[in-house]
Amino acid sequence: MPTLYDTVPYPTLPSPTTHPDTLATLGRLFGLAVAPLERCRVLEVGCGDGGNLIPMAHDLPGSAFVGIDLAERPIAHGRDRAAALGLRNLDLRALDLRQMPADAGAFDYIIAHGVYAWVPADVQEALLALIRRHLAPHGLALVSYALYPGAHLFRMLREMMLFHIRGIEDPRHRAAQARALLHLLHDAQTEDTAYAHVIAEKLHRFSTVPDEYLTHDILNEHYAPCTFLDFVEHARAHDLRYLADADYFSMHPGGLPGAVRTHLQALEETPLLLEQYLDFMRGRSFRRSLLCHAEAAVQTPHPAAMDALYFAAPVETPSADAGTPAAVATLRGLRGHSIQTGHALTQAVARHLGDQWPRRVPFGELLDVARPHHDDAGTSADALLRVLLLGLYRDGFLQAHTYAPPLTLTPGDRPEASRVARHAAEASAVVPNLHHQPVTLGEDDRDLLPYLDGTRDRAALEAATGFTPDEQDALLARLARQALLLA
Numbered sequence: 001m002p003t004l005y006d007t008v009p010y011p012t013l014p015s016p017t018t019h020p021d022t023l024a025t026l027g028r029l030f031g032l033a034v035a036p037l038e039r040c041r042v043l044e045v046g047c048g049d050g051g052n053l054i055p056m057a058h059d060l061p062g063s064a065f066v067g068i069d070l071a072e073r074p075i076a077h078g079r080d081r082a083a084a085l086g087l088r089n090l091d092l093r094a095l096d097l098r099q100m101p102a103d104a105g106a107f108d109y110i111i112a113h114g115v116y117a118w119v120p121a122d123v124q125e126a127l128l129a130l131i132r133r134h135l136a137p138h139g140l141a142l143v144s145y146a147l148y149p150g151a152h153l154f155r156m157l158r159e160m161m162l163f164h165i166r167g168i169e170d171p172r173h174r175a176a177q178a179r180a181l182l183h184l185l186h187d188a189q190t191e192d193t194a195y196a197h198v199i200a201e202k203l204h205r206f207s208t209v210p211d212e213y214l215t216h217d218i219l220n221e222h223y224a225p226c227t228f229l230d231f232v233e234h235a236r237a238h239d240l241r242y243l244a245d246a247d248y249f250s251m252h253p254g255g256l257p258g259a260v261r262t263h264l265q266a267l268e269e270t271p272l273l274l275e276q277y278l279d280f281m282r283g284r285s286f287r288r289s290l291l292c293h294a295e296a297a298v299q300t301p302h303p304a305a306m307d308a309l310y311f312a313a314p315v316e317t318p319s320a321d322a323g324t325p326a327a328v329a330t331l332r333g334l335r336g337h338s339i340q341t342g343h344a345l346t347q348a349v350a351r352h353l354g355d356q357w358p359r360r361v362p363f364g365e366l367l368d369v370a371r372p373h374h375d376d377a378g379t380s381a382d383a384l385l386r387v388l389l390l391g392l393y394r395d396g397f398l399q400a401h402t403y404a405p406p407l408t409l410t411p412g413d414r415p416e417a418s419r420v421a422r423h424a425a426e427a428s429a430v431v432p433n434l435h436h437q438p439v440t441l442g443e444d445d446r447d448l449l450p451y452l453d454g455t456r457d458r459a460a461l462e463a464a465t466g467f468t469p470d471e472q473d474a475l476l477a478r479l480a481r482q483a484l485l486l487a
């Protein structure tokens with residue numbers, strides 16, 4: 001029977017935090033012997049039209065990917081896309097997760113993004129049971145869900161919207177009327193109240209969200225947010241253990257005022273309770289939680305894990321500080337997180353990451369950068385670097401990865417863009433880059449990208465697109481910085 005996802009498609013985009021790279025990185029950090037990305041089995045439950053799995057399967061041809069979804073139309077659409085790309089390592093199946101065959105085998109990584117909170121209770125149970133049954137012994141699963149306390153505010157609006165659209169059947173009309181109510185609510189606020197702020201913030205948020213998302217994420221028949229500890233307990237009832245949040249930074253009080261952090265220090269010995277309070281402090285409304293088997297031997301994150309990882313950060317330095325490494329410099333990293341440091345080694349490492357961004361830099365290369373600045377007789381350069389990188393990762397200043405795609409920052413004579421991006425650009429301005437991020441192309445980028453197949457030099461590209469070599473250089477530099485060009 002067709003579901004609402006058949007009649008109102010939910011276009012799935014590549015989601016970098018659900019990529020097995022995120023799971024493998026955190027798995028290694030916590031001491032699990034996770035499978036290498038180049039040879040692993042991945043299952044996505046509720047994969048929609050495969051928009052998340054297709055770029056993964058394309059970029060990791062030595063690994064096997066399976067996607068299941070109840071809705072047949074999106075699966076058929078995804079299969080067409082996969083066939084057009086000639087993907088042999090992706091199996092998309094129209095299947096109720098409750099009917100997952102027992103002999104489907106074990107998966108190193110299982111993704112269930114945007115499913116758990118939007119299905120009835122028996123499907124929630126079946127999802128966790130499926131994960132327990134099909135997760136490899138050292139495997140990791142990512143489950144995302146709507147979260148209290150932030151979801152209380154969505155729930156408040158949802159209830160008013162559902163009341164307003166009661167009796168309306170047509171999904172487009174329902175979404176339009178739900179939006180209309182939100183505008184009316186906004187216009188009705190004449191005083192500076194907490195209620196007015198919530199309405200204004202949600203109106204702003206929904207203004208960038210297409211109707212499809214409003215229909216499925218907010219107006220869905222099922223919407224069951226929970227607290228973090230309730231989710232952890234539910235997983236435990238299925239012999240699954242909460243390992244970490246996909247966003248490692250969020251597990252720590254970084255970014256909160258000093259007085260609040262001091263208060264929360266009392267919870268350091270009870271990390272689950274600490275995370276629950278952090279949700280309260282931040283008013284969080286969504287989580288991506290990583291689960292492993294209850295029996296898995298988990299360790300406390302250790303700096304030694306850094307040796308096998310790659311690092312990336314869009315580090316910026318105010319121009320006045322450039323070239324004066326000994327002075328105290330302010331360095332801005334990921335999501336605007338800043339550090340102030342006079343430590344020459346730290347500055348050199350951070351600046352190198354900024355120069356290389358968005359390339360993922362291996363530990364060994366950072367060690368080469370760090371060594372000339374190492375003047376601490378008591379600790380070796382590599383030990384110092386490990387501790388530094390783990391701290392910067394925990395503080396949200398940089399990304400850590402287990403995998404570095406072969407991208408280039410300097411386009412050659414015959415530039416080549418990822419095939420999956422070229423293919424996507426034929427139908428949409430939003431394409432996956434080599435880091436599994438959705439990138440919105442400008443009009444000129446989109447005109448050039450399909451011709452970047454590695455066979456055309458600048459003259460051939462000019463003949464095909466009309467862009468002069470200078471114009472091509474400017475466009476190629478931008479595409480390279482967006483992680484779209486292959487080495």
Ligand SMILES: C[S@@+](CC[C@H](N)C(=O)[O-])C[C@H]1O[C@@H](n2cnc3c(N)ncnc32)[C@H](O)[C@@H]1O
Binds near residue numbers: 112
């Ligand atoms: C909100 S969408 C999320 C899609 C995608 N994972 C994403 O995040 O973009 C939820 C998906 O779960 C699927 N789904 C719901 N119940 C299911 C079930 N019992 N078995 C398999 N898939 C199911 C829906 O068809 C839909 O594609």
